[in-house]
Amino acid sequence: MENNSATLVTATVFTPQAVLNHWQGHRSLTRRVIEAFPEKDLFSYTTGGMRTFAQMAMEIIDLTGPGIQGIVTDKWENADELPHATGNGMPQTKAELLALWDEITDVLNSFWAEILPERFAETVLAFGQYENPVYKTILYFIDNEIHHRAQGYVYLRELGITPPPFWDRP
Amino acid sequence: MENNSATLVTATVFTPQAVLNHWQGHRSLTRRVIEAFPEKDLFSYTTGGMRTFAQMAMEIIDLTGPGIQGIVTDKWENADELPHATGNGMPQTKAELLALWDEITDVLNSFWAEILPERFAETVLAFGQYENPVYKTILYFIDNEIHHRAQGYVYLRELGITPPPFWDRP
Numbered sequence: 001m002e003n004n005s006a007t008l009v010t011a012t013v014f015t016p017q018a019v020l021n022h023w024q025g026h027r028s029l030t031r032r033v034i035e036a037f038p039e040k041d042l043f044s045y046t047t048g049g050m051r052t053f054a055q056m057a058m059e060i061i062d063l064t065g066p067g068i069q070g071i072v073t074d075k076w077e078n079a080d081e082l083p084h085a086t087g088n089g090m091p092q093t094k095a096e097l098l099a100l101w102d103e104i105t106d107v108l109n110s111f112w113a114e115i116l117p118e119r120f121a122e123t124v125l126a127f128g129q130y131e132n133p134v135y136k137t138i139l140y141f142i143d144n145e146i147h148h149r150a151q152g153y154v155y156l157r158e159l160g161i162t163p164p165p166f167w168d169r170p
Numbered sequence: 171m172e173n174n175s176a177t178l179v180t181a182t183v184f185t186p187q188a189v190l191n192h193w194q195g196h197r198s199l200t201r202r203v204i205e206a207f208p209e210k211d212l213f214s215y216t217t218g219g220m221r222t223f224a225q226m227a228m229e230i231i232d233l234t235g236p237g238i239q240g241i242v243t244d245k246w247e248n249a250d251e252l253p254h255a256t257g258n259g260m261p262q263t264k265a266e267l268l269a270l271w272d273e274i275t276d277v278l279n280s281f282w283a284e285i286l287p288e289r290f291a292e293t294v295l296a297f298g299q300y301e302n303p304v305y306k307t308i309l310y311f312i313d314n315e316i317h318h319r320a321q322g323y324v325y326l327r328e329l330g331i332t333p334p335p336f337w338d339r340p
Contacts, residue, residue, distance in 0.1 A: 014184030014290070014305060022309060047217075048327030120184070130337075135184060139192060140337070146313055147336055150320035157218030166317055167300075167310070 016120065020112050023142050024105065025169035030060065030149045031101055032164040036156055039094045045155055053155055056148040057097060058084035063141045065104040068111040070126060071119070071134055079127035186290065190282050193312050194275065195339035200230065200319045201271055202334040206326055209264045215325055223325055226318040227267060228254035233311045235274040238281040240296060241289070241304055249297040 034042065034057055043054045062082040070076040083089040091097040120135040130137065153163045204212065204227055213224045232252040240246040253259040261267040290305040300307065326333045 014186075014189065016184075018305070019184065026313075048324060048330075050324070050327055135188070136192075143196075143316055144336070146316040147320040147323075150317040151324050153317075154218060154220065154321050154324040157220055160218075166314070 016112070016115065016117065019138065020109070021170070023138075024108070026142060026145055026149075027064070027101075027105060027108075029164060029166070029169050030057070030145055030152075031098065033149055033152045033156070034094065034097060034101065036161055036163055037094070037152070038159070038161075041155070041159055042094055042097070043092075045159060047155065047158060050151065053152040054091070054097060055084060056151065057101070058090055060145045060148060061100055061104050063144060065107050067126065067137070067141050068108050071124060071137065072111045072114045074124065076125065076127050079129055082127075186282075186285065186287070189308065190279075191340070193308075194278070196312060196315055196319075197234070197271075197275060197278075199334060199336070199339050200227070200315055200322075201268065203319055203322045203326070204264065204267060204271065206331055206333055207264070207322075208329070208331075211325070211329055212264055212267070213262075215329060217325065217328060220321065223318075223322040224261070224267060225254060226321065227271070228260055230315045230318060231270055231274050233314060235277050237296065237307070237311050238278050241294060241307065242281045242284045244294065246295070246297050249299055252297075 034053070037045075037053055041053075043052055046052055062084045066077050066082060079085065091100055115134075120138075121133055123131060123133055124137060125131050126137050126140075130140075132140070153166075156163045204223070207215075207223055211223075213222055216222055232254045236247050236252060249255065261270055285304075290308075291303055293301060293303055294307060295301050296307050296310075300310075302310070323333045323336075
């Protein structure tokens, strides 16, 4: 009886809807970090042998859009053939990058609505390489975004620009 | 009927235990990032007007230890009086920092076991300042750790040191 009640309460907390809101909240902050970069630095500034923030943002786009489509359809593109890896289809301006970002926001919302609850526990081979339950795959995508966005924070600080506050998320 | 089944399946996925494992997995990686710093750089290297990685690690310790205790007991220390803010009680060596880290790993496990399921949905005023449901407060603590650890990755890269792989988490 107590176990049953625990199960139901848990279900009202870390729900799929809460996870989507959490993810889109992070995406909204990452969008503001892209916007904070001067156009030139977005595509050219690097440090420590790392990638530009535009390249990192493209990786986030590739994991989010093709990622959520793979989770729903089980059709995965190969990680090495995605735009952030090949450079093909890479946006050339901040406006193009932001337009693609917004497109992926809608893709994420509509594919998320297609995920059946039992899907979260099923194992997938994401991008033909990474074997995990769906829920862990999703947490990985979100964590990867936080990770690279934080590196963008350092780039902005080094450029003398104050990043948007980390805690300011819907 | 379908709703009921959805609820039960959901509950087996984003469970409190899965969230704890996820958090401790991140903590294990952050510990390896601390270890990767040369002792001197851990306490002195900075860029862009930011803090040292030792100070960021201390913030993570302060949110995790006093944070989980606050969630369970509803007794909160003031954010401004925590060691990362005042500098009092700040470890002076890498070995001291790692020992404190390991202590907090145990604190997190034992207090987590005390959280009642209904607690995750209740609103708390974390550290007397941040009003949120418990589940959002916990996600904030985890995200904040990923965020600052990623800044440590940039520091390591700038120091010519290869950080431990981001994906290598239990």
